[in-house]
Amino acid sequence: MTAQTSVDFRVSDGLRSDLGRWRTRALIVGVIGMLAMAAGLLVFHQPFQFYQSYLWAFLFVLGLAVGPLAWLMLQYLTGGAWGVVIRRPAEAAARTLPLVLVLFLPIIIGIPNLYPWAHPAVVAADRVLTHQAPYLNYRFFLLRALVYFFGWMFLSYYFNRWSLVEDRDGPAKAHGKMSFLAGPGVIFWSLSVTFMSIDWVLSLHSQWFSTMFGLLFMVGQGLTSMAFLIALLVALQARAPMSQVLTKRHFHDLGKLMFALTMVWAYFSYSQFLIIWTGNLPEEIPWYLSRTNGGWGYIAMGLVLFHFALPFSLLLSRDLKRNAKLLRNVAIFVLFMRMVDLFWQVTPYFYGSAFHLSWMDIAAPAGLIGIWLAYFFIQLEKRPLMPLHEPNLEEALNHGRE
Amino acid sequence: MAEEQNVVMERPEPHEIIAPGYTFSSITDQIASVVQTKRTPPFWFLGFGLGLALLGVFAISTTLLFILGPGIWGLRTPVMWGFAITNFVWWIGIGHAGTLISAILLLLNQKWRNSINRFAEAMTLFAVACAGMFPILHLGRPWLAFWLFPYPDTMGIEPNFRSPLVWDVFAVSTYATISAVFWFVGLIPDLATLRDRAGNKIARVIYGLLAMGWRGSAKHWSVYETASLLLAGLATPLVLSVHTVVSFDFTVAIVPGWHSTFFPPYFVAGAIYSGFAMVLVLAIPLRSVYGLEGLITDKHLDNCGKVMLATGLIVAYAYILEAFTGWYSGNIFEAAAIHHRMTGPYMSSYWSLVACNIIAPQLLWFKRIRNTPALLFLSSMVVLCGMWLERFVIIVSSLAQDFVTSSWGIFHATRWDWGVFLGTIGLFLTLFFLFIRGLPMISIFEVRTLLPHAKVDKEVAE
Numbered sequence: 001m002t003a004q005t006s007v008d009f010r011v012s013d014g015l016r017s018d019l020g021r022w023r024t025r026a027l028i029v030g031v032i033g034m035l036a037m038a039a040g041l042l043v044f045h046q047p048f049q050f051y052q053s054y055l056w057a058f059l060f061v062l063g064l065a066v067g068p069l070a071w072l073m074l075q076y077l078t079g080g081a082w083g084v085v086i087r088r089p090a091e092a093a094a095r096t097l098p099l100v101l102v103l104f105l106p107i108i109i110g111i112p113n114l115y116p117w118a119h120p121a122v123v124a125a126d127r128v129l130t131h132q133a134p135y136l137n138y139r140f141f142l143l144r145a146l147v148y149f150f151g152w153m154f155l156s157y158y159f160n161r162w163s164l165v166e167d168r169d170g171p172a173k174a175h176g177k178m179s180f181l182a183g184p185g186v187i188f189w190s191l192s193v194t195f196m197s198i199d200w201v202l203s204l205h206s207q208w209f210s211t212m213f214g215l216l217f218m219v220g221q222g223l224t225s226m227a228f229l230i231a232l233l234v235a236l237q238a239r240a241p242m243s244q245v246l247t248k249r250h251f252h253d254l255g256k257l258m259f260a261l262t263m264v265w266a267y268f269s270y271s272q273f274l275i276i277w278t279g280n281l282p283e284e285i286p287w288y289l290s291r292t293n294g295g296w297g298y299i300a301m302g303l304v305l306f307h308f309a310l311p312f313s314l315l316l317s318r319d320l321k322r323n324a325k326l327l328r329n330v331a332i333f334v335l336f337m338r339m340v341d342l343f344w345q346v347t348p349y350f351y352g353s354a355f356h357l358s359w360m361d362i363a364a365p366a367g368l369i370g371i372w373l374a375y376f377f378i379q380l381e382k383r384p385l386m387p388l389h390e391p392n393l394e395e396a397l398n399h400g401r402e
Numbered sequence: 403m404a405e406e407q408n409v410v411m412e413r414p415e416p417h418e419i420i421a422p423g424y425t426f427s428s429i430t431d432q433i434a435s436v437v438q439t440k441r442t443p444p445f446w447f448l449g450f451g452l453g454l455a456l457l458g459v460f461a462i463s464t465t466l467l468f469i470l471g472p473g474i475w476g477l478r479t480p481v482m483w484g485f486a487i488t489n490f491v492w493w494i495g496i497g498h499a500g501t502l503i504s505a506i507l508l509l510l511n512q513k514w515r516n517s518i519n520r521f522a523e524a525m526t527l528f529a530v531a532c533a534g535m536f537p538i539l540h541l542g543r544p545w546l547a548f549w550l551f552p553y554p555d556t557m558g559i560e561p562n563f564r565s566p567l568v569w570d571v572f573a574v575s576t577y578a579t580i581s582a583v584f585w586f587v588g589l590i591p592d593l594a595t596l597r598d599r600a601g602n603k604i605a606r607v608i609y610g611l612l613a614m615g616w617r618g619s620a621k622h623w624s625v626y627e628t629a630s631l632l633l634a635g636l637a638t639p640l641v642l643s644v645h646t647v648v649s650f651d652f653t654v655a656i657v658p659g660w661h662s663t664f665f666p667p668y669f670v671a672g673a674i675y676s677g678f679a680m681v682l683v684l685a686i687p688l689r690s691v692y693g694l695e696g697l698i699t700d701k702h703l704d705n706c707g708k709v710m711l712a713t714g715l716i717v718a719y720a721y722i723l724e725a726f727t728g729w730y731s732g733n734i735f736e737a738a739a740i741h742h743r744m745t746g747p748y749m750s751s752y753w754s755l756v757a758c759n760i761i762a763p764q765l766l767w768f769k770r771i772r773n774t775p776a777l778l779f780l781s782s783m784v785v786l787c788g789m790w791l792e793r794f795v796i797i798v799s800s801l802a803q804d805f806v807t808s809s810w811g812i813f814h815a816t817r818w819d820w821g822v823f824l825g826t827i828g829l830f831l832t833l834f835f836l837f838i839r840g841l842p843m844i845s846i847f848e849v850r851t852l853l854p855h856a857k858v859d860k861e862v863a864e
Contacts, residue, residue, distance in 0.1 A: 127732065128731075131732040132730060132732060135730065183767070187715065190719060191719070194719075194723070198730075206732075207732075209727055209730060209731045210663040210664075211662045211663050211664040211720075211723050211724065211727050212663035212667075214723065215664055215667060267642065267646075267666070267667075268666075268667065271646065271664075271665075271667070272663040274650070274654075275650075275653045275654065275661065275662075275663045275665070276663065278654045279653075279656045279661050281656060281661075283731075283733065
């Protein structure tokens with residue numbers, strides 16, 4: 001029962017050089033991906049494909065940056081030791097939001113290539129689109145995007161600022177400040193992610209609507225960010241300071257959360273599917289028809305097997321959750337399946353049931369994730385890897401060491 | 403799991419959960435003396451009497467129902483699901499909080515559950531009993547209720563497995579079974595305590611039989627721990643699955659206002675919402691009458707209030723999205739369904755439920771409200787009314803005004819609708835007051851693990 005309060009939580013020199021190496025690699029991949037994307041747009045003149053691939057890859061990166069906000073706020077709401085070890089990586093991920101805003105600009109430019117509501121002639125010919133026009137139009141769409149980004153960036157700024165104050169002056173004032181905003185923050189997060197999913201994905205087609213859609217995106221972001229944080233922690237564990245902090249018990253806790261979210265994702269997806277499938281209504285069923293027929297049927301089956309069944313069976317095991325290396329492998333696999341899920345959701349909007357995979361569907365995630373990761377590592381380096389005066393710090397350090 | 407238990411013991415929480423100054427024997431004394439006493443407080447007679455009186459109403463209403471048929475209710479085409487299904491959904495939802503507290507919070511190592519899990523589980527059991535009445539009463543020929551099960555009959559008739567109503571039969575009967583077993587297994591060590599303390603012979607024999615030979619040996623405890631974790635694991639999916647299946651009763655139909663994909667989690671959240679309200683409605687008077695404020699502390703009430711606030715916000719999210727979808731989808735029937743709810747014949751119910759479920763509970767943001775038992779009691783009552791209204795509005799308003807204007811019709815509840823509903827409240831109260839008189843309403847041995855002394859041995863063993 002020795003509390004290791006004497007650990008120096010600053011990034012060690014060994015880790016700094018590791019981070020530098022990872023950053024360079026990520027940057028190389030990112031730049032190559034981005035150059036390839038630029039070539040697709042400018043040299044090969046495939047603007048439609050460019051924006052289609054960009055959109056789903058962007059949604060994945062958005063989950064990496066916005067999802068951690070929810071984990072931060074949940075931790076302030078519920079307390080406990082599980083969230084202390086992911087606090088700094090989550091804060092760093094939230095600090096990448098300005099970059100994510102920049103990465104959003106191509107989508108604004110691509111609105112006419114992506115969304116049917118951007119074309120007055122199409123809108124005029126479509127009863128539903130005409131009806132939706134007060135909501136789906138350039139000005140209001142941009143205004144909402146601005147509100148989402150402003151809100152997320154404000155939450156990121158707020159929690160990072162008070163976290164810094166807490167490091168400097170102790171938790172007396174800062175922790176109360178953070179707990180205070182966590183409740184309203186979670187409400188904003190839920191509503192913004194819901195309406196974001198409606199704006200950026202659902203409005204790709206005028207007819208289909210599902211009230212579960214926003215919830216699925218929330219779970220998706222939660223799962224993406226948790227899998228990412230687990231994979232990151234395992235990588236950080238190799239060097240000081242995290243090598244002296246992390247225990248099997250931490251991974252066990254985080255693994256349980258990933259396990260729970262895998263089940264919630266399956267529960268939400270299956271409920272949505274069952275309800276629409278039995279209803280079999282002409283305005284609802286086409287969404288699933290195009291995603292379960294043609295080549296997409298195999299992807300849908302793959303999602304059932306590899307987004308749910310496989311991680312579910314693996315994560316049932318207590319030993320696996322306590323084995324950092326294995327847990328990391330599962331987490332990386334889950335991240336891959338998250339991309340497949342987004343790809344499967346978005347692409348059939350444009351191609352119906354005909355399976356379609358372009359080389360840009362590989363270049364876009366490589367470019368966006370590479371650039372994002374490089375920026376993330378810069379942010380991660382800036383602060384000590386554990387909050388210095390977190391009230392639960394002692395508990396978190398003793399977690400699994402008794 | 404042994405290692406995990408150690409970890410839990412190290413946490414500083416226990417000091418806050420129950421009031422300081424308790425010892426192993428004072429906890430046992432306090433809880434057991436509620437049962438093992440010659441003096442029954444007037445409060446008990448009052449509650450039990452009220453329960454019995456309402457149970458009488460139940461007897462009269464159902465007797466009449468069996469003689470005359472469901473026509474004595476306000477059920478007329480097109481509204482063939484009136485109070486009965488509303489009450490079914492409401493009662494079964496109330497049960498969910500008990501399962502959440504006993505199973506999910508056990509798996510999550512939330513130690514504060516230990517003071518409230520026993521009576522919350524009893525609440526679950528009795529709420530499921532009340533809920534189970536309604537589909538059977540609603541059958542018209544309740545003596546043929548066994549037709550719901552796929553038994554091997556000579557006619558080769560089987561229930562329609564594609565109907566969620568059949569899934570309900572399995573979901574609810576599984577739920578009732580697991581809840582009863584879980585509750586009883588959790589009672590065994592306490593029954594043994596009561597057996598050992600019982601003054602008279604009859605009580606000793608009864609508690610002794612129920613305690614199934616429990617001697618408190620290390621072997622017994624080890625088997626017990628495994629059994630309760632396994633049962634918790636089995637009960638956890640039931641928290642989600644039962645109300646999910648109940649929500650399928652509606653969503654699988656394509657009736658506007660019912661066919662909404664997020665109903666499953668929304669129903670589950672609503673269930674937990676009303677369930678925690680019921681936990682508070684029971685806990686607040688009980689602890690003040692029996693002087694249990696040291697065991698069911700303000701911290702417990704505060705936590706329950708927070709859970710209510712959180713689930714209430716999920717329900718609010720659902721209302722917002724429901725209204726938005728009604729407009730956004732551009733589907734005239736969906737839009738009409740929402741429009742009818744807000745401005746039609748059920749608008750008073752709709753706006754009352756919005757006031758009860760969304761607006762009033764916002765007061766729970768304030769710590770002062772959560773820490774004032776009387777106000778918390780009041781807001782819990784408001785939530786219980788709100789959740790009942792919610793089920794009523796969903797079920798009745800969608801049926802009353804569906805696709806074709808010529809088939810519209812308004813539901814008017816008769817006195818027998820109310821009679822059966824109030825009657826099940828009587829059944830619930832009767833069972834619950836019998837429970838608190840005959841069995842320990844708080845788990846004695848689990849509360850004892852919250853004491854600071856309970857962890858001494860572990861530390862010495864290190």
